Amino acid sequence: MSTDNTNDNTADNTAAATANGYPVYPDLIGRTALITGASRGIGAETARALAANGVRVVLAARDKSAVEETAEAIRAAGGSAVGFAADCTEQAELERLRELATEAVGPIDVLGAFVGGGGDPVPIERMDLAQFRSVVDLNLTSTFLAVQTFLPSMIERRRGSIITMASTAGRLPGFAAASYAAAKAGVLMFTRHVAGEVGKHGVRVNCVSPSAIMTESQRERIPADRLPMIVKQFPLGRIGEPVDVAQAALFLASDASSWLTGLTIDVAGGRIMI
Structure with a gap:
């Protein structure tokens, strides 16, 4: 009877993921994930993609109402999600988040910082x-604190996938603030360094590095007459969408990437070719 229920659940989650347009990774069913910065944009889209694949998702962000609204939308779509307000630049708040997340879904298998x-x-x-x-x-600093907070449990259980978030600004000098570019370049090297440290414990650490992504905030800020000029920067001829990054993160979370660590995936429409 238990086996039949498992098969039914697998079919249900696979159908849900397919219906939502996300790739399907059956090995993710029943796992747990925590995504910081998950109230909107790329973080929220990644949480939706994971939930559609049967992952029990914890969302964290500063904006309490926004993160709870996103979690509720995931539940309404048939997924499993809870949301908590947290300032991820503060160590004490991340430690509290770990306690809340563990109580809600158990130890975290996938961390999206x-x-x-x-x-x-x-x-x-x-x-x-x-x-x-x-x-x-x-x-x-928020990336360092999130990884440091949730890594010990992964090391203890000898499994886990950590996904960090960089940016094309950390690859190429351009129009972003120097502080932002330096911080994102730091995330790239931090990811590689940690991956080298913890691979022996069965934990993988990879990075997604988006270029121009049409999030809600970007849609409000970019004038329509500038879009054609921006699009010309990308060999694939369009600006990215949050789902483009979410699908890369989904791959890195799954066992399909089980022999990949220390990798940066440039979700950049061909603007970065390394």
């Missing part, structure tokens, strides 16, 4: 120290 932002260009001569530190904390 996606908190970030602050890339708006500010000339370096006009950037004050507080601004610089704030952007580095939001992007790099």
Whole structure:
């Protein structure tokens, strides 16, 4: 009877993932994931993709109402999700988040450290120290703290997939603030370094590095007349969508990438070719 129920659940989750347009990875069914920066945009889309694959998802972000709304939408679509407010630049809040997440879904199998932002260009001569530190904390320190908080349980269980979030700004100098570019470049190297440390424990650490992604905030900020000029930067002829990044993260979370670690996937429409 138990086997029949498992098969039924697998079929249900596979159908849900297919219906939502996400790739299907049956090995993810029944696993747990925590995504930081999950109230909107790429983080929220990744949470939806994981939930559609049968993953029990914990969402975390500063905006309590937004993260709860996203979790509720996932549940309404048939997924399993809970949301908690947390400032992921604060160690105490991440430790509290770990306790809440473990109580809600059990030990975390997949960590998406996606908190970030602050890339708006500010000339370096006009950037004050507080601004610089704030952007580095939001992007790099938050990644370090999330990994450090959830890694011990993965090491103990000798399994886990950690996915960090960088940016094309960390690959190429461009229009982003220098603080943001430096922080994202730091995320790239941090990912490789940790991957080298923890591979012996069965834990994989990889990175997704998006270029221009049409999130809700970007849609509001980019004037329609600038879009054709932006599109010309990408060999594939379009701006990215959150689902493009979510699908890369989904692959890295699954056993389909079981022999990949320390890797950066540039979700950049061909703008980055390394």
